[in-house]
Amino acid sequence: MKFIKAIAVFLIFEQFFTVSFAQKSQNGQFEKSKGKLPFPVCTVYRHNAISCKKCDIIPSPYSITFSTDSAAEVRAIYDGIIVRVFSLEDDYAVVTKFGDYYITYYPLTDPVLKRGDLVLCGQPISRIGSSDDAPVVNIVMSKTTTFIDPYRWFKW
16 A cells, blocks of 8 residues: 555656656747747738838737738647637637747637647648738737747747
């Protein structure tokens, strides 16, 4: 009986440290990609004045908005696992996770992946949704519960 308890304690201990060290390793991998992430859509037009309303890339402190063609595919910007797919009024949001980092894509239409699916960088997630009749996708990034500025993570 003591042996069974010892094995159970060992397995719990090993699982805890394996997950913790793997998580830290994954975090390090993700952090090395800062400034190198691809855009979530293929057609994006860059403008010098990125803060004006007519521009196609609109950053804010916690999200970035990409405007593009109405039928554009939204692609994963990093490898991960789908941890949530949920509806927002007429559209959807998809949340991916890698280590302690979460990436949320919204608004989307017809997500092609479900919770638990693995996603690779560049893999289609959905078609672009619309916001005020403009085809856009918003990207929100966080490390656990702390939001981070996604603008610095993309390859400009």
